[in-house]
Amino acid sequence: MRAGMGVPTSLPDGWWIAVLWVADGDFIASCRDVAPAAGPPPEAPIERIGALLAGGLSGFVEEGGGRQAVKVRLPIPGGDEDRPWDRPLVVQLAVRWDPVRGAGARPTELAEVALRAFAAAVASLSHA
Numbered sequence: 357m358r359a360g361m362g363v364p365t366s367l368p369d370g371w372w373i374a375v376l377w378v379a380d381g382d383f384i385a386s387c388r389d390v391a392p393a394a395g396p397p398p399e400a401p402i403e404r405i406g407a408l409l410a411g412g413l414s415g416f417v418e419e420g421g422g423r424q425a426v427k428v429r430l431p432i433p434g435g436d437e438d439r440p441w442d443r444p445l446v447v448q449l450a451v452r453w454d455p456v457r458g459a460g461a462r463p464t465e466l467a468e469v470a471l472r473a474f475a476a477a478v479a480s481l482s483h484a
Contacts, residue, residue, distance in 0.1 A: 359482075391481060412472070430448075
């Protein structure tokens with residue numbers, strides 16, 4: 357399996373948005389594919405992915421009021437709300453980069469930071 361990312365977009369209000377995914381060969385993996393071997397945990401995958409991804413981006417994103425400026429969602433719904441892990445592993449990430457780090461980095465460097473953090477978050481899911 358490998359992590360991938362579409363071309364990110366910087367919005368006028370300072371948010372940086374990208375779509376990330378995990379592919380298994382020619383197909384998008386499901387969240388269940390990266391769940392622990394014992395089975396998916398009771399909480400929804402977005403809760404785990406969001407926390408792990410925010411941790412991986414720590415130090416790179418703007419903070420305000422003790423919170424990181426990171427928003428994460430799974431934009432493609434699953435077929436059954438009672439089985440939240442049965443859905444494509446596609447994540448929409450919105451970040452406000454730390455002004456100092458963001459100003460000094462090329463767009464490709466920011467994208468690489470986000471992709472590495474996402475890949476590490478997904479890899480950690482099976483151990484969580």
